[in-house]
Amino acid sequence: MVILDHINMPGFAGHNPLSGPKEEQFGPRFPPMSDAYDKDLRKLALAVGQELGFAEKIREGVYCCLGGPNFETIAECRMLNSLGVDAVGMSTVPEVIVAGHCGLRVLGMSLVTNKAVMDYNSEATASQDEVLQAGKDSARFLEKLIALLVQRIEPNNNVS
Numbered sequence: 001m002v003i004l005d006h007i008n009m010p011g012f013a014g015h016n017p018l019s020g021p022k023e024e025q026f027g028p029r030f031p032p033m034s035d036a037y038d039k040d041l042r043k044l045a046l047a048v049g050q051e052l053g054f055a056e057k058i059r060e061g062v063y064c065c066l067g068g069p070n071f072e073t074i075a076e077c078r079m080l081n082s083l084g085v086d087a088v089g090m091s092t093v094p095e096v097i098v099a100g101h102c103g104l105r106v107l108g109m110s111l112v113t114n115k116a117v118m119d120y121n122s123e124a125t126a127s128q129d130e131v132l133q134a135g136k137d138s139a140r141f142l143e144k145l146i147a148l149l150v151q152r153i154e155p156n157n158n159v160s
């Protein structure tokens with residue numbers, strides 16, 4: 001999934017990587033996040049995916065960062081789904097907030113490794129083994145995607 005936007009759930013509880021003493025040289029105290037994921041880089045990632053014949057596999061979506069380390073309850077998955085979340089994880093967002101704060105253009109991508117359990121009749125449960133296996137299964141695909149993407153990004157990409 002190419003990350004279109006995020007929800008920083010730990011941020012709602014006051015956990016934010018920008019909390020603490022303000023270092024003026026890195027960026028503003030109150031940075032905007034409405035442009036956290038660069039539009040041109042998102043378009044490029046989708047185009048490169050299409051070029052490689054992976055259009056069916058790649059979608060844009062909203063990533064929600066949760067504190068973890070447990071996987072979600074069914075009620076949590078249902079709540080997040082109703083909030084417009086497409087995928088959940090326990091990482092990525094703190095790095096994106098810090099990068100955006102320093103003025104870097106960000107492209108975020110997340111490999112969706114398992115289905116959220118949304119049904120009380122389901123016997124399925126999330127498992128770290130499944131997550132790691134899905135990562136291994138997609139390694140070649142990701143390697144191709146990232147290699148071509150990096151080639152297509154202009155060398156002066158971060159200069160505004």
Ligand SMILES: O=P(O)(O)O[C@@H]1C[C@H](O)[C@@H](CO)O1
Binds near residue numbers: 088089091092131
């Ligand atoms: O990469 P994400 O945000 O999914 O991170 C979580 C944290 C663990 O590395 C792993 C758990 O399966 O995914």
Ligand SMILES: Nc1nc2[nH]cnc2c(=O)[nH]1
Binds near residue numbers: 070
């Ligand atoms: N929070 C969360 N992180 C994940 N990382 C990989 N799969 C999952 C999941 O189902 N939930």
